[in-house]
Amino acid sequence: MKMKKIILSFxxxxxxxxxxxxxxxxxLINGAGSTFDYPAFSKWFEVYKSVDSNVRFNYQSIGSGGxxxxxxxxxxxxxASDAPxxxxxxxxxxxxxxxxxxxxGGVAIMYNLPGNPKLKLxxxxxxxxxxxxxKKWNDPKIAALNPGVDLPNLDIAPVHRTEGSGTTFIFxxxxxxxxxxxxxxxxxxxxxxxxxxxGLGAKGTEGVAGEVKQISGAIGYGELAYADQSKITYADxxxxxxxxxxxxxxxxxxxLATAHIPDDFRxxxxxxxGADAYPIAGASWVLVYxxxxxxxxxxxxxxxxxxxxTDGQKISAKLDYAPLPENVQxxxxxxxxxxxx
Amino acid sequence: xVNQTATTTKMKRGxxxxxxxxxxxxxxxxxxxxxxxxxxxxYELAIHSQPSIHKFGWHFLVSSDxxxxxxxxxxxxxxxxxxxxSFIALLIAVPISVATAVYLTExxxxxxxxxLIMFIELLxxxxxxxxxxWGLFVMIxxxxxxxxxxxxxxxxxxxxxxxxxxxxxxxxxxxxxxxxAVPIITSVSREIxxxxxxxxxxxxxxxxxxHWEVTRIAVLSYAKKGIFGAVILGLGRALGExxxxxxxxxxxxxxxxxxxxxxxxxxxxxxxxxxxAISPLFxxxxxxxxxxxxxxxxxxxxxxxxxLKTFAGPGVKPQH
Numbered sequence: 001m002k003m004k005k006i007i008l009s010f011x012x013x014x015x016x017x018x019x020x021x022x023x024x025x026x027x028l029i030n031g032a033g034s035t036f037d038y039p040a041f042s043k044w045f046e047v048y049k050s051v052d053s054n055v056r057f058n059y060q061s062i063g064s065g066g067x068x069x070x071x072x073x074x075x076x077x078x079x080a081s082d083a084p085x086x087x088x089x090x091x092x093x094x095x096x097x098x099x100x101x102x103x104x105g106g107v108a109i110m111y112n113l114p115g116n117p118k119l120k121l122x123x124x125x126x127x128x129x130x131x132x133x134x135k136k137w138n139d140p141k142i143a144a145l146n147p148g149v150d151l152p153n154l155d156i157a158p159v160h161r162t163e164g165s166g167t168t169f170i171f172x173x174x175x176x177x178x179x180x181x182x183x184x185x186x187x188x189x190x191x192x193x194x195x196x197x198x199g200l201g202a203k204g205t206e207g208v209a210g211e212v213k214q215i216s217g218a219i220g221y222g223e224l225a226y227a228d229q230s231k232i233t234y235a236d237x238x239x240x241x242x243x244x245x246x247x248x249x250x251x252x253x254x255x256l257a258t259a260h261i262p263d264d265f266r267x268x269x270x271x272x273x274g275a276d277a278y279p280i281a282g283a284s285w286v287l288v289y290x291x292x293x294x295x296x297x298x299x300x301x302x303x304x305x306x307x308x309x310t311d312g313q314k315i316s317a318k319l320d321y322a323p324l325p326e327n328v329q330x331x332x333x334x335x336x337x338x339x340x341x
Numbered sequence: 342x343v344n345q346t347a348t349t350t351k352m353k354r355g356x357x358x359x360x361x362x363x364x365x366x367x368x369x370x371x372x373x374x375x376x377x378x379x380x381x382x383x384y385e386l387a388i389h390s391q392p393s394i395h396k397f398g399w400h401f402l403v404s405s406d407x408x409x410x411x412x413x414x415x416x417x418x419x420x421x422x423x424x425x426x427s428f429i430a431l432l433i434a435v436p437i438s439v440a441t442a443v444y445l446t447e448x449x450x451x452x453x454x455x456x457l458i459m460f461i462e463l464l465x466x467x468x469x470x471x472x473x474x475w476g477l478f479v480m481i482x483x484x485x486x487x488x489x490x491x492x493x494x495x496x497x498x499x500x501x502x503x504x505x506x507x508x509x510x511x512x513x514x515x516x517x518x519x520x521x522a523v524p525i526i527t528s529v530s531r532e533i534x535x536x537x538x539x540x541x542x543x544x545x546x547x548x549x550x551x552h553w554e555v556t557r558i559a560v561l562s563y564a565k566k567g568i569f570g571a572v573i574l575g576l577g578r579a580l581g582e583x584x585x586x587x588x589x590x591x592x593x594x595x596x597x598x599x600x601x602x603x604x605x606x607x608x609x610x611x612x613x614x615x616x617x618a619i620s621p622l623f624x625x626x627x628x629x630x631x632x633x634x635x636x637x638x639x640x641x642x643x644x645x646x647x648x649l650k651t652f653a654g655p656g657v658k659p660q661h
Contacts, residue, residue: 065617089619157507162592164409164617186410190617193408194593200507200603201592203613214482215508 027300032060033067033080035204036166036223037284040103040316041080044308047315051307055300064166064190071097071287077294077301079287082166083190084266096290098339099265100305100332101283103321104256106247107170108227108234109280110212111219113137117149122238123178123271123279129219130158130175131182132198137217145238152217159211159220162201164191170282171221174270221280224248225320241275251278252322261328265335281322288339295341302339309333383635389628392621401629407594414626416607416633418596422511423606423637425596426586427579429515430522435572437519438526439561442568445527446534447556458531465524473588476517481508481589484516489601506601509591514606517585522575529574533567534560566649573645580638583608607634 031041038061045057060066064081071079072093080102090097109121125141128134134141138151161168172188186192194201200215202208205222209230212220224247227234236244245251255277259269271279286305292298309332313323324332387394393401393414404415441461445454485508492502537560545559561568583606591603592613605613607630618624 063616065619068619155505155507162613164614164619189410190619191409191614191623193406193410196595197597197602199593200509201605201613203587203592210477211509214477215485218507 026054026056027297028056028058029078029297029301029304030058030076031067031078031080031286032062032070032076033287034064034082034166034284035061036064036082036105037061037080037103039225039319040312040321043315043319044304044312047312048304048307052300052303055304057304063164065164068287071289074289074293077288077297080284081287082282082284083169084285085287093289097287098290098335099285099287100309100335101261101265101324101328102286102305102308103316104252104269104281104283104324105321106224106249106252106255106278107167107174107221107280107282108224108232108247109219109221109237110209110227110232110234112212112214112216112232113154114152114216116233117146118233119149119235120145120238120244121235123174126237127175127179127182129156130160130195130199131179131185132195154217157215157218158199159202159208159215159218160194160199161191161205161208162203164189165205166190166282166284167205167221167223168192170270170280173268173282174280177268177271223320224252228320237279239275239277239279240271240273241277243275245276245278247278247280249317249320249322251276252281253325255279255281256283256322256328257325261331263331263335265332290339292339292341298339298341302336306333306336309336383632386628386632386635390625390632393625393629396622397626401626402633405594405596409620409623412620412622414623416626416630418594419605419607419610419630420633420637421596422590422604422610423580423608423634426511426514426518426590426604426606427576429512429600430518430579431572431576433516433519434522434526434575438523438571438575439530439568441523441527442530442534443556443560445531447560448552458528461524461527464520465528469521469582469585470588472517472520473585476513476585476589477509480516481513484508484513500598501600504597504599504601507591507603509589509603510601511590511597511604512600514586514590514604515600517589518579518582521582521585522579525578526571526575529571530564530568533564533571536567537563569645569649573642573649576641576645577638580641581608581634582606583612587612607631607637 038059041057041059045059048055064083067076067079067081068085068089070076072089074094084099085097109126111119119142121142122145125134125145128141135156137154137156143151169188169190172186172192175182175186176188186195200211202211202220205226208220208222209226209232212218212232213230224234234247236246239245254274255269255272258274258277259267259272261267265285267283269281269283288301288305292301309324309329313329317323397404397414401414401416402420403417405417406413406415407418408414445457449457485506489506496502541559541563542555545555550558586606587609590605590609592605592609593603594605594610595602596604611627611630611634614623615627618627
């Protein structure tokens with residue numbers, strides 16, 4: 001009996017060893033960056049096992065800034081960022097970095113009002129709220145956009161992301177494109193100097209959503225998926241055609257289709273033309289070096305990206321991301337073919 | 342007496358043993374390692390702060406500009422935020438802790454002491470992130486609905502209780518820090534009070550003193566040095582606390598006289614900004630904030646030691 005047990009355990013060890021050596025034959029691809037992309041990546045990695053079982057992924061969702069930094073330090077195979085890299089950062093890189101839009105998403109304007117009425121807002125009003133020029137919810141400017149809504153005499157508490165964030169980039173990029181005053185005083189960036197003595201900062205989209213939920217009269221911005229999951233009311237935004245549009249994968253896709261996208265894919269898609277386009281939306285990019293160091297890993301990475309940009313889009317659409325339009329997919333595939341191993 | 346001398350000689354002789362010498366050097370090495378560790382931390386922080394120190398110089402300490410768009414950084418709001426939030430915490434925590442410690446050692450019935458002590462120690466064991474959650478979802482709504490309006494009506498003439506309040510603010514951070522400092526100050530103070538010789542109390546009672554007089558004259562004045570030390574330990578906790586503060590302070594790079602305004606401390610600002618500091622100067626400025634925090638902590642401790650020295654006369658020191 002005892003002998004049998006020992007033999008069995010030896011056999012077990014043997015099996016484990018065999019499995020271990022099987023794992024070693026797999027290619028490991030490391031990535032780091034955007035938290036916004038993380039749900040899409042983890043779903044893709046899971047499904048991609050059935051496409052290519054010889055590749056394993058390790059993605060650290062440490063934030064766009066961290067992703068850019070790790071790519072520059074060459075500690076990862078790819079980075080992911082919600083804001084395109086600046087010319088300055090690209091100039092400091094040890095090699096040419098390519099940008100590939102991988103997912104796109106809308107930024108919802110969430111708020112907390114008694115009874116949570118559905119509101120309509122425009123960019124100018126939003127800028128004035130975040131500049132501190134509109135202080136009360138029953139301000140005539142908000143009332144004019146929302147006839148028939150009973151607005152309370154309540155202080156507005158604007159909430160923003162305290163740390164650098166791609167979502168902040170999209171949000172401030174939008175306000176900069178709409179309001180000249182905003183462009184002059186605050187500007188756009190992953191972190192900006194917010195107007196003094198106004199509002200609150202919170203860490204992460206979950207932090208912003210948490211404070212909006214807590215504070216009556218608060219307004220904040222965050223990825224649409226978060227607003228939906230936390231069941232926070234969000235506003236319809238006026239787009240460049242004067243139509244009020246709700247954030248949704250379809251309205252973000254419409255924005256992507258009409259946005260001007262240059263050949264290096266470093267673009268901004270806020271406030272694009274098109275009647276159905278939601279104005280506050282942005283893409284998130286995968287960043288890779290054009291010259292790959294490791295031929296095997298490089299090849300596997302390109303294969304995966306080709307899959308994610310095409311077939312993967314149907315999967316990510318289920319997670320509230322907007323699918324990339326067909327023409328963008330084709331252009332990205334062409335750029336992917338320029339990667340050298 | 343004779344016995345004692347004999348033991349001492351024995352120990353001296355023992356000291357020349359090879360094993361004992363190894364033991365001595367080993368413990369010395371360990372003690373020095375602590376110094377080396379602090380030195381290394383300071384050195385690393387200083388190295389990484391170089392770009393920021395080079396760019397801003399001393400101006401960094403007095404500037405309240407934090408502008409990532411134009412790459413300009415200053416530490417003043419965070420230094421003030423750290424000091425003020427810790428000060429509020431002590432203002433609230435010290436009376437509560439000392440009173441609790443006095444009750445536990447002097448007045449409480451014996452059967453109640455152990456359970457109370459257990460609860461206080463349990464409070465110290467709550468992770469700060471849990472306290473932060475509680476602060477954000479339970480404490481702040483209550484403060485916003487009850488305490489803040491009351492402060493505004495009764496003490497609203499003071500600049501500290503004016504202006505808009507959203508909920509998360511400097512005062513909320515001070516209160517959370519007080520909750521975290523109470524168990525530390527209480528348990529250390531209790532140890533100090535327990536070590537006050539019984540003779541002191543008996544002498545005071547013999548002179549016909551009341552309970553209150555005994556506590557005040559015989560116990561507290563005897564233990565004040567030690568209690569002061571306990572307060573410093575609590576202050577240490579408050580100065581560096583990060584997670585709970587981040588969740589309730591409102592995270593704005595600003596300092597305002599009004600305690601209802603959101604603000605930031607050195608530790609909370611480093612924690613919130615670090616992951617996304619892309620520009621090299623931004624990154625380096627965060628390291629310099631860490632260096633400043635180290636400096637503030639050392640400075641506060643030195644000032645505390647000096648204050649402690651001015652308390653002359655007998656007293657019990659903390660055993661930490």
